[in-house]
Structures are given as C-alpha cells and as structure tokens.
Amino acid sequence: MRNTFAAVSALALAAGSAHAGGVERTTQSIAIIFETGNYAELTFGSVTPKVSGVGAGTVPSPLQPTPGVPSGDMAADYTQLSFGVKTQINDSLDIGLVIDQPFGADVSYPLTGYYASGSVAELNSTAITGIARYKLPNNVSLLAGLRYQTLEATASIPFIGGYTVNGEKDGGVGYLVGIAYEKPEIALRVALTYNSSIKHKLATTEIGGLTSTTPIETPQSVNLEFQSGVAKDTLVFGSIRWVEWSKFVIDPANYPPTSALVSYDNNTTTYTLGVGRRFSESWSGAVSLSYEKSNGGFSSNLGPTDGRLGVTIGATYTKDNMKITGGVSYVDIGDAETTLAAASGVPAGEFRNNRAVGVGVRVGFSF
Known part of the structure; x- marks a missing residue:
C-alpha cells in the first residue's frame, strides 16, 4: 500500500503546480518523512503549458489597444528537479531533508503585435527543508522543520514605458510545523502541515540603472494530506492546500505607481482526490483529479490564468529496495x-481554452 501512495505523491510535480494559484510549482509536501526506515529519492518533471489569448474589444482604444490580435503562447516550457532523503534515528524519531524549487515563472510573449508583445519575466527559487518527526505512543506524530529559500527575478515590460528590472538572488528562512495521525492496519494517515511565509529583500536594478531594494514575501500555506485503505490493495487519497496569495506582491520602487508588477486579489484552495491500486508485488498505479476554482476578476498580464481542473495517471514499479514511479498529467487551465487599468473594469486581453501537460519520473531507494 505504501508503494501505491508513492505513485501518487510523486506526481504532484508532473501535474505542474505552476498552474495553481500564483507562481507555485510544488505543494511543499512532507510525504517523504513517512517512508519506512532509511530512504532517498530523486524526481524529475517536465511541464509544457499552452497559454494564449487575444486582445479584447472591437475598436482600438487606450484600454483596448489591440482588439482581436493574438497574443501567441506566452508560457514557456520548464523542468523541475527535487531530491529528498529520510533517516530513521530510532523508533520514535525520523529526520529528513528535501531540496526543491517551490516557486517559479517563465513568461515570454512572442512578437505578434499584441499589446504585451515582447514582454518577458522569470522567477526562480530553491528551497532546502529540514524536517523532524517525533512519534508518540498513540499513533500521533509531531512534525517540525526549518526551510532556507533563495529567490531571484527579472522582467522586461515594453508596454509599460520599456520598463526593465533585475532582482538579484536573496535568501530567507521559514519554518513548518504539523501533526499526523496513522492507523497502519488500514493504511490510514492524516497529516496537517503549516508552512510559514518567507521574507526576501532583493537588490534591484531598474530601468535607467536605478537601484533599489524590493521586498518579496512568499506566502504562508496549509496542507491537509490524507490516505486510507478502502479494500484489499486499494487506497483512497487526497489533499486540500490553502495558500495566502493575496499577501504576495512584487512592487519595485520605480515601477509605475498605478499598480504592482505582480499581485493577486485572492487566496487559493486546491483540492485533490484519487484512488490507488496494487496489482502485484511489483506493480501499482493511481489516478487522481485536482481542482482549483476560478476567482473571476482580472488576472496579471504576466500570469493570465484563473483556476484549473487536472487529471494525473501514474504507475510504480518496485524491485528489491528500488521503486520507480512515472506519470503524466493533463491540466485544463481556467x-x-x-x-491595463483594473479600476476601469475594462478588459485588455481574453485568454481561453488553455492547457498544460506534465510528465514526471521519481526513483527511490530504501537503504
């Protein structure tokens, strides 16, 4: 049953969490800490999004400058890597380390004549998370950890007066705390984890060589992850993830004062539900659905999506102390x-019928 669950958790990356709210690319799951004994894993994911739209309106105007003009695909493909290792110290204490890339963005509008043509933006992050799990006698575990995270960002926005900005890499520290309950005889586990926000101050060079400091705070979040056996060799699993994106703002000092470079009006809650099945001692598989509602209103020109509905299918092959998980995800992007002016209530671009495909592979070893 553990192998079946691994097939699921491994595919969160393949699902391409960047299509969830904000600039999220991983769910910051701590599932590795529940692996038996000593364990290490390496995960690779590749995501191919397709996000395009057209200029709104029928007659060119200051707020609708390119009606009917296609934007072209503005979301670049990207890859993700993560590594995790977990060690059992004794019957009560486990410790783990996870290295991943929790936040990211790759924006590149082609030159089509659309008002945002030529706009590019990139945001990269790396996080190193140390996790400790202390098991109490009553099947309850207490979880805690520290996270060190780096963040850097650049952007070039021709339609905002040729604005450019480069934010140098900066590090920040956060923490996580949680609690879990397990009932091994029915493969039941419920884990609740809180991830703190992390504050950064990027040394920034803006248009014309102006220098400044740009504060960025990656959002706090709460994960509720669960699984339970429902029949022989069959597992139901899922998660609920809340992220406070309404507090995430990128607003360099010399960006035009009418709005921030990046901001979000709403927080997000993402739901995942699936079923896993073990077919033999070597093979297991899983399928899951994920959903995030559309909030309405206007989305950022650097992230013109709102909500999503996705399906993930994966399988795990186990032999001796090794297990290999592979999967594919399809995401219908909202x-x-x-x-160009939120207060006006006038749309400048309309993005419809977009999607993303992700594939992922995870190799794990028990030792």
Missing part, C-alpha cells in the same frame, strides 16, 4: 481576462 479562462482569464487581463487589463
């Missing part, structure tokens, strides 16, 4: 409207 429709969105963009604007």
Whole structure:
C-alpha cells in the first residue's frame, strides 16, 4: 500500500503546480518523512503549458489597444528537479531533508503585435527543508522543520514605458510545523502541515540603472494530506492546500505607481482526490483529479490564468529496495481576462481554452 501512495505523491510535480494559484510549482509536501526506515529519492518533471489569448474589444482604444490580435503562447516550457532523503534515528524519531524549487515563472510573449508583445519575466527559487518527526505512543506524530529559500527575478515590460528590472538572488528562512495521525492496519494517515511565509529583500536594478531594494514575501500555506485503505490493495487519497496569495506582491520602487508588477486579489484552495491500486508485488498505479476554482476578476498580464481542473495517471514499479514511479498529467487551465487599468473594469486581453501537460519520473531507494 505504501508503494501505491508513492505513485501518487510523486506526481504532484508532473501535474505542474505552476498552474495553481500564483507562481507555485510544488505543494511543499512532507510525504517523504513517512517512508519506512532509511530512504532517498530523486524526481524529475517536465511541464509544457499552452497559454494564449487575444486582445479584447472591437475598436482600438487606450484600454483596448489591440482588439482581436493574438497574443501567441506566452508560457514557456520548464523542468523541475527535487531530491529528498529520510533517516530513521530510532523508533520514535525520523529526520529528513528535501531540496526543491517551490516557486517559479517563465513568461515570454512572442512578437505578434499584441499589446504585451515582447514582454518577458522569470522567477526562480530553491528551497532546502529540514524536517523532524517525533512519534508518540498513540499513533500521533509531531512534525517540525526549518526551510532556507533563495529567490531571484527579472522582467522586461515594453508596454509599460520599456520598463526593465533585475532582482538579484536573496535568501530567507521559514519554518513548518504539523501533526499526523496513522492507523497502519488500514493504511490510514492524516497529516496537517503549516508552512510559514518567507521574507526576501532583493537588490534591484531598474530601468535607467536605478537601484533599489524590493521586498518579496512568499506566502504562508496549509496542507491537509490524507490516505486510507478502502479494500484489499486499494487506497483512497487526497489533499486540500490553502495558500495566502493575496499577501504576495512584487512592487519595485520605480515601477509605475498605478499598480504592482505582480499581485493577486485572492487566496487559493486546491483540492485533490484519487484512488490507488496494487496489482502485484511489483506493480501499482493511481489516478487522481485536482481542482482549483476560478476567482473571476482580472488576472496579471504576466500570469493570465484563473483556476484549473487536472487529471494525473501514474504507475510504480518496485524491485528489491528500488521503486520507480512515472506519470503524466493533463491540466485544463481556467479562462482569464487581463487589463491595463483594473479600476476601469475594462478588459485588455481574453485568454481561453488553455492547457498544460506534465510528465514526471521519481526513483527511490530504501537503504
């Protein structure tokens, strides 16, 4: 049953969490700490999004400058890597280390004549998370950890007066705390984890060589992850993830004062539900659905999506102390409207019928 669950948790990366709220690319799951004994894993994922729209309106105007003009695909493909290792110290204490890339963005509007043509933006992060799990006698575990995270960002926005900005890499520290309950005889586990926000101050060079410091705070989040056996060799699993994106703002000092470079009006809650099945001692598989509602209103020109519905299918092959998990995800990205002046209520771009495909592979070893 553990192998079946591994097939699921490994595919969160393949699902391409960047299509969830904000600039999220992983769910910051701590599932590795529940592996038996000593364990290490390496995960690779590749995501191919397709996000395009057209200029809104029928007659060119200051708020609708390119009606009917296609934006072209503005979301670049990207890859993800993560590594994790977990050690059992004794019957009560486990410790683990996870290295991943929790936040990211790759924006590149092609030159189509659309008002945002030529705009590019990139955000990269790396996080190193140390986790400790202390098991109490009553099947309850207490979880705690520290996270060191780096963040860097650049952007070039021709339609905002040729604005450019480069934010140098900065490090920040956060923490996680949680609690879990397990009932091994029915493969039941419920884990609740809180991830703190992390504050950064990027040394920034803006248009014309102006220098400044740009504060960025990656959002706090709460994960509820669960699984339970429902029949012989069959497991139901799922998660609920809340992220406070309404507090995430990138607003360099010399960006035009009418709005921030990046901001979000709403927090997000993402739901995942699936079923796993063990077919033999060597093979198990899983399928899951994920959903995040559309909030409406306007989306950022650098992230014109709103909500999503996805399906993930995966399988795990186990032999001796090794297990290999592979999977594929398809995500229907929610429709969105963009604007050049939110207060006007006038859309400048309309993005419809977009999608993403992700594939992922994870190799794990028990030792």
